[in-house]
Amino acid sequence: MTEQLKVQFTKRIIELQQRISAIHRDFADGRDTDWSEQAGERENEEVLNALESEAKVEIQHLSNAITRMENGSYGICETCGDDIAKPRLQVQPAATNCIKCAE
Template structure:
C-alpha cells in the first residue's frame, strides 16, 4: 500500500512539475505589442502565478508525505499522535493532522 501511495504521489508531482514548466514556457513567449492585449495578458499572468504557487505548495506537501511514508509516520497526526482517518487521507492525501486537530 505504501509503495502504491508513493507511486501515486510521485506521478502527481511529475504532473504538477509539467504544469509549472508549461507556465514558465507561457511567460517566456513574451507579450503582445498591442496595449489592450497586454492588459488581458497581465491578468492571465496573475492567474498563472497563482496556479504556479499552488502547484509548488502541493509538490512540497506530497514530497513531505513521501518522506513520512519512508519513515513510517504517514497517516499519523503530528499534533496528537493518533491515526488519521482513511477517509480524510483519501480526500487530502498529504494531511498531517487528524480532523480533530485540524480544526
C-alpha cells in the same frame, strides 16, 4: 498501500512540474506590442502565477507525505500522535493532522 500512494504522489508531482514548466514557457513568450493585448496578458499572468503557486504548494505537501511514508510516520497525526482516519487520508492524502487536531 503506501507503495501505491508513493507512486501515485510521484506521478502527481511530475504532472505538477510539467504544468509549472508550461507556465514558464508561456511567460518566456513575451508580451504583445498592442496595449489592449498587454492588459489581457497581465490578467493571464496573474492567473498563471496563482496556478504556479498552488502547484508548488501541492508538490511540497506530496513530497512531505512521501518523506513521512519513508520514515514510517505517514498517517500519524503530527499534533497528538493518534492515527489519522483512513477516510480522511482518502480525501486528503497529504493530511498531517487528524480531524480533531485539524479543527
